[in-house]
Amino acid sequence: MNEPADLRFTDPQPRIHPTAELKSCKLGRYAAVGERVILREAVVGDYSYFERHAEAIYTTIGKFCSIAANTRINALEHPLERVTQHKVSYRPNEYFRYLGVDETFRKRRQGKRVTIGHDVWIGHGAVIMPGITIGNGAAVGANSVVTRDVPAFSIVAGSPAKAVRPRFDAKVAQRIEALAWWDWPEDRLFEAIPDMQNLPIEEFLDRWGG
DSSP: OOOOOOTTSOOOSOEEOTTOEEESOEEOTTOEEOTTOEEEEEEEOTTOEEOTTOEEEEEEEOTTOEEOTTOEESOOOOOTTSSOOSGGGTOGGGTOTTOOOOHHHHHHHHTSOEEEOSSOEEOTTOEEOTTOEEOTTOEEOTTOEEOSOBOTTEEEETTTTEEEEESSOHHHHHHHHHHOGGGOOHHHHHHHHHHHHHSOHHHHHHHHTO
């Protein structure tokens, strides 16, 4: 006989809006993909979500990430060194028969994968350039263009994005990393949420072992 479902938890299956387009993607538990989002060869961790009109390609995203509307992760690269930067040189199949996709250029793009850690917030309209790594707990301001790696628990903004301030002092950030709450099972997370809402960060870490 099957065990009864735990009524504390909703259906963990990913939620995908019918207008979204996904190709060769892997979605974690409770992941959500909003209206007209386009994902290509992306891995999306548990509880992470994309708001409307966002795009990502060749990207690995951790758990509990918040991706705002109109963001672009791993923005398309064009071959500036060629006589033309137009896609006619790397996707000629869209215009001509007998000429296929330029696999060398495609592999070049795949090799510049974006990696985003856990609990990252990417603000409305932000653009993440190819090959970028964003650390756990970081935040990217709205309309930023990220051209360099972003350290964990830092806030960046602007075009190009620059450091604004850390979210926490170094000791607190280290304690959060060690706690790795994003890997907790559902029941522990359920119990911790009221303290997440109400306790100052250091009291939370003291109570929950960070």
